[in-house]
Amino acid sequence: MNDKRSSANNPRDPQQIRERLVWRAAVVMLLAITGWLSFVAFDAQQRADELEAELAAHEDREGLLTRFGLSTEAVRRFEVAGIEALPEQYLLEDLQERDEWLADQAARLKGPLVIDTERSAVLSDHWVFATVETETGGGSALLAYELSDAGELSWELLAYAADGE
Numbered sequence: 001m002n003d004k005r006s007s008a009n010n011p012r013d014p015q016q017i018r019e020r021l022v023w024r025a026a027v028v029m030l031l032a033i034t035g036w037l038s039f040v041a042f043d044a045q046q047r048a049d050e051l052e053a054e055l056a057a058h059e060d061r062e063g064l065l066t067r068f069g070l071s072t073e074a075v076r077r078f079e080v081a082g083i084e085a086l087p088e089q090y091l092l093e094d095l096q097e098r099d100e101w102l103a104d105q106a107a108r109l110k111g112p113l114v115i116d117t118e119r120s121a122v123l124s125d126h127w128v129f130a131t132v133e134t135e136t137g138g139g140s141a142l143l144a145y146e147l148s149d150a151g152e153l154s155w156e157l158l159a160y161a162a163d164g165e
Helices: 002-009 014-065 072-080 087-097 099-105
Strands: 113-122 127-134 137-147 153-162
Touching: 072 087, 072 137, 087 099, 087 113, 087 127, 087 153, 099 113, 099 127, 099 153
Parallel strands: none
Antiparallel strands: 113 127, 127 137, 137 153
């Protein structure tokens, strides 16, 4: 027993030296792994920040390109004028009722025409892009409109292009 106690307290005992080396190697490995993981995490965070900035810049550009439709102020003007229908729907229906006027304005259109509401769009508070179909063909029209305080719409044909031109 004395031998075991003396070897346990002996700092030069080969078994103790091995145990201390194993523990020190384990600590060094843990420190190395922790350092490596910290570096990877820092690099990943940096890349994530760059991607977020790039995405925000892209969304700003995309927002400028896809901002079609009526502004909140224009929707309020329709409400104040007493128009209960959805403003976009109201505009396209009013334009459809003016089919003869539009045919006269676009001189090349003959016969009854129909506004294809699925392919037409209210672009802004003052412009509408309308797809027009007739018995002899069709085309696209760019129109300006103005809403009076009384809820009356006035239209102006800005451009018309027949299909195939």
